[in-house]
Amino acid sequence: RGNMIVAELAKLLHKDASEVIKKLISLGVMATINQELDIETIQLVASEFKVEEVEIKIPVEEDDFETVEEKDNEEDLQSRAPVVTIMGHVDHGKTTLLDAIRSTNVTSGEAGGITQHIGAYQVEINNKKITFLDTPGHEAFTMMRARGAEVTDITIIVVAADDGVMPQTVEAISHAKAAKVPIIVAVNKIDKPDANPDTIKQELTKYELVPEEWGGDTIFVNVSAKQRTNLEELLEMILLVAEVNDYKANPNKRARGTVLEAELDKGKGPIARVLVQHGTLKIGDAFVAGNTFGRIRAMINDKGRRLKEADPSTPVEITGLTEVPKAGDPFMVFEDERKARAISERRSIKQRQSQMGANSRVTLDDLYKHI
Numbered sequence: 595r596g597n598m599i600v601a602e603l604a605k606l607l608h609k610d611a612s613e614v615i616k617k618l619i620s621l622g623v624m625a626t627i628n629q630e631l632d633i634e635t636i637q638l639v640a641s642e643f644k645v646e647e648v649e650i651k652i653p654v655e656e657d658d659f660e661t662v663e664e665k666d667n668e669e670d671l672q673s674r675a676p677v678v679t680i681m682g683h684v685d686h687g688k689t690t691l692l693d694a695i696r697s698t699n700v701t702s703g704e705a706g707g708i709t710q711h712i713g714a715y716q717v718e719i720n721n722k723k724i725t726f727l728d729t730p731g732h733e734a735f736t737m738m739r740a741r742g743a744e745v746t747d748i749t750i751i752v753v754a755a756d757d758g759v760m761p762q763t764v765e766a767i768s769h770a771k772a773a774k775v776p777i778i779v780a781v782n783k784i785d786k787p788d789a790n791p792d793t794i795k796q797e798l799t800k801y802e803l804v805p806e807e808w809g810g811d812t813i814f815v816n817v818s819a820k821q822r823t824n825l826e827e828l829l830e831m832i833l834l835v836a837e838v839n840d841y842k843a844n845p846n847k848r849a850r851g852t853v854l855e856a857e858l859d860k861g862k863g864p865i866a867r868v869l870v871q872h873g874t875l876k877i878g879d880a881f882v883a884g885n886t887f888g889r890i891r892a893m894i895n896d897k898g899r900r901l902k903e904a905d906p907s908t909p910v911e912i913t914g915l916t917e918v919p920k921a922g923d924p925f926m927v928f929e930d931e932r933k934a935r936a937i938s939e940r941r942s943i944k945q946r947q948s949q950m951g952a953n954s955r956v957t958l959d960d961l962y963k964h965i
């Protein structure tokens with residue numbers, strides 16, 4: 595953390611350096627114009643001048659989040675697992691479906707193993723992985739989109755065959771369309787005697803979701819989450835959509851991703867569940883998550899297993915944060931902790947500046963953080 599010299603402080607306070615030096619001398623500090631000052635002294639001088647706020651513009655640095663996204667060469671890209679969200683009306687079976695898929699897919703080696711709630715999980719079918727986000731559908735999706743995070747590749751819209759298209763079904767469709775992600779319709783509860791899957795298909799044509807057999811291009815799968823009927827078919831359809839869209843990422847660079855959930859854990863301190871979207875995340879990596887920073891102390895996957903590395907589309911729970919970030923925050927690795935800290939501080943100040951408008955004033959506290 596570099597200190598500020600007298601000349602710089604004078605400039606920030608809109609005073610002559612000589613005035614600052616005089617003030618310092620009156621406070622018993624013998625100073626020259628190039629003298630480095632510690633934070634306590636800066637604070638003292640500022641309060642002597644009765645300055646509580648200073649106007650300060652933090653330059654947008656090239657290494658800030660928005661500008662570092664380097665283009666990948668085509669040959670560096672590798673296939674990655676599709677990231678899938680399940681949405682639909684309340685009680686149509688989203689949670690049951692997520693749980694059913696998850697438990698169907700527990701391989702023998704993992705049977706009985708502790709499955710962790712980490713905001714997302716991965717399943718494997720035909721040697722191919724699929725990542726499911728299990729953060730509460732609508733909220734998470736809406737919040738992330740509002741914060742500019744695009745994490746989903748494919749949306750599954752669950753519609754109960756005995757209930758039909760409901761308000762949150764329509765909402766889910768419009769979210770998926772706005773995000774331009776392909777939709778797969780899972781018509782659920784087909785085990786129920788009053789289930790009528792064809793009526794659902796009919797209703798959904800109003801929303802331009804037309805099944806292939808009726809000349810459209812929307813994939814429909816009839817399932818029973820409760821009885822685990824056709825789950826394999828649903829997973830195969832996801833893989834089919836993934837194959838067509840050929841989702842790729844470069845695993846050989848510093849990781850970037852999105853915070854899915856975060857909280858303060860009594861034992862572990864701040865923890866975050868993140869989805870790695872680019873690059874590979876490693877133990878010891880220094881990172882910024884939103885306005886906070888840290889260094890990866892430990893990573894665990896959805897099976898509770900400790901990981902040393904996490905490649906694109908892998909959801910992991912991380913520890914080693916200094917504060918709790920927010921769901922939807924961008925996550926990014928930097929070359930060292932010093933850099934990560936500087937970036938996170940700059941982001942905090944920038945955020946406050948933008949919240950306060952263009953000609954914002956930043957408190958001295960922010961200033962101290964920055965030097």
Ligand code: GDP
Pocket residue numbers: 682683684685686687688689690691782783784785786817818819820821
């Ligand atoms: P969510 O609100 O969309 O997450 O819905 P839930 O997964 O909590 O399911 C709501 C209710 O529907 C629960 O009582 C489930 O047991 C039931 N349910 C879910 N899927 C099925 C299904 O395929 N068949 C039947 N009969 N009931 C189901």
Ligand code: MG
Pocket residue numbers: 688689690
């Ligand atoms: Mg639920």
